[in-house]
Amino acid sequence: MSEHIGIVACSAEGAALCYRTICSEGAQWFGPHGHPEISMHTPSLAEYVECLERNDWQGVCELMLASANKLASIGADFLICPDNTIHQALPLIASRSPLPWLHIAEVVAGEAAARGCRRVGLTGTRWLVDSDTYPEKLAERGIDYVRPSDAERDEINRIIMDELVNGVFTPEAVAAFQRVIGRMKQAGCDAVILGCTEIPLIISDANSPLPTFDSTRLLAKAALRRAAYA
Numbered sequence: 001m002s003e004h005i006g007i008v009a010c011s012a013e014g015a016a017l018c019y020r021t022i023c024s025e026g027a028q029w030f031g032p033h034g035h036p037e038i039s040m041h042t043p044s045l046a047e048y049v050e051c052l053e054r055n056d057w058q059g060v061c062e063l064m065l066a067s068a069n070k071l072a073s074i075g076a077d078f079l080i081c082p083d084n085t086i087h088q089a090l091p092l093i094a095s096r097s098p099l100p101w102l103h104i105a106e107v108v109a110g111e112a113a114a115r116g117c118r119r120v121g122l123t124g125t126r127w128l129v130d131s132d133t134y135p136e137k138l139a140e141r142g143i144d145y146v147r148p149s150d151a152e153r154d155e156i157n158r159i160i161m162d163e164l165v166n167g168v169f170t171p172e173a174v175a176a177f178q179r180v181i182g183r184m185k186q187a188g189c190d191a192v193i194l195g196c197t198e199i200p201l202i203i204s205d206a207n208s209p210l211p212t213f214d215s216t217r218l219l220a221k222a223a224l225r226r227a228a229y230a
Contacts, residue, residue, distance in 0.1 A: 002029075002030070002036040002037070002227045002228055003036060003077035003078060003226065003227040004036065004037040004038070004039065004075050004076045004077045004227075005022065005036055005037070005038045005039070005076065005077075005078065005079075005080065005223050005227055006038075006039055006040075006041075006068070006071030006072070006076025006077075006078065006079045006080070006099065007019060007038065007039070007040035007041070007071075007079075007080055007081075007082065008041065008064055008067040008068060008071065008079055008080070008081040009040050009041065009042035009067070009081075009082060009083070010042070010045065010048050010081065010082070010083035010085075010086055011045050011048075011083060011165045011197070011198065012042070012045070012165070012167075013164060013165055013166075013167055013197070013198045013201060014082045014083060014165075014196070014197025014198045014216055015040065015042060015082045015083070015197070017082070017197065017198075017200065017201065017216050017217070017220075018080070018082035018197065018216050018217075018219060018220045019038065019040060019082075019220075021216065021217050021220035021221070022035055022036070022038055022220045022223060022224055023035045023038070025220070025221060025224060026224060028224075029224055029225075029227075029228035030228065035224075036224070036227035036228070037075075039071055039074055039075070039076055040071075041066075041067040041070045041071055042067070043063050043066065043067065045165065047063055048060065048063060048086060049161075051063065052085065052086075052127055057088065057089050057092065058092075060086050060088075060089040061089045061092050061093045064081070064086060064089060064090075064093055065093050065096060065097065068093075068097050068098055068099060069098055071099070072098035072099050076099060077099065077227075078099055078100045078101065078102065078223075078226060079097070079099050079100070079101045079102070080101065080102045080104075080219055080220075080222075080223045081101070081104065082104070082197045082216055082219060082220075083197055084104055084105070084124050084125075084128050084133065084134075084195045084196055084197060084215055085124065085125045085127045085128045085196070087103065087104055087105060087128075087133050088127065088128070088131045088133050090103060102219065102222050102223060102226065103137070104215050104218075104219045105133050105134045105136075105137040105138075105195075105215075106137050107215075107218050107219050107222045108134070108137075108193055108195075108213050108215050108218055108219075109134070109137035109138050109140065109141055109143065110141070111213055111218055112138065112141070112143055112191065112193070112213060113141040113142075113143065115190075115191070115211075116190075117143055117190040117191050118143065118144060118190055119143065119144040119145065119146065119187075119188050119189050119190055120138065120143060120144075120145050120146070120189055120190060120191050120192060120193055120213070121145070121146045121148075121180075121181060121184030121185075121187075121189040121191070121192035121193065121210065122134050122135075122145050122146065122147050122148070122192075122193050122195055123148060123156055123177065123180065123181070123192060123193065123194060123195055123196065123199060124156070124160075124193075124194075124195030124196040124199070125156070125157050125160050125161065125196055126153045126154070126156075126157040128195050128196065129147050129148055129153055129156075129195070130153070134193060134195060146184050146187045146188075146189055148180055152180045152183075155176055155180075156176070156177070156180065159173045159176060159177075160196050160198060160199070164196070164198035164199070164201060164202070165198055169201060169202050173202055174202050174203065174207060177199070177202065177203050177208075178203075178207065178208065178209060181203075181208055181209045181210050182209040184209075184210060185209045185210050189210055190210070190211070191210050191211040191212065191213060192208060192210045192211070192212055192213070193212075193213045193215065194212050194213060194214050194215055194216075195215055196215075197215060197216040200212070200214040200215075200216050200217065
């Protein structure tokens, strides 16, 4: 009997990619066309953005907990959140959460350690790259990291919030990410973390100057493993 996955969603594009990955790769564990039971709850993205823009992390917590409680009430066994940025609030809600969570940065840092990385680049929204969400998990495994410069953070944040979350994918955005990742390669990085669940929609191993850690798909695969081996 597999476990029921609850998805606490934030932005549509990243959540949809995570959901599709669980469904499409479920056959590896559950046979043809198989995947575990999945439920997802998504408040309006505007509610999250309003909280983020006023640095209201308690507000982010309440939105996440509302989703968690609704998912618990319909039978989910554990939770995932396919949004790196709002993971900053996860430690604040751990004691109040009705269900356990898989932590996206923990999953990615574990994969980086398994691949023998010593230094990785970090990309994502300004809120994410300014935070300790990834640095803490990487430090636990002795992995160094490089953040984008201030100008790079502004441009990446603009692309994510104005384009990617709205399903807009342009060659100019790809080129901008390639420039940032290229600088990280020059800074000695072994790989780059795609620390926004929408970035894998335009950047992958096929067009990145560095090997990538696709946080969205890695989280989905971790959820599948947990659901299958519960």
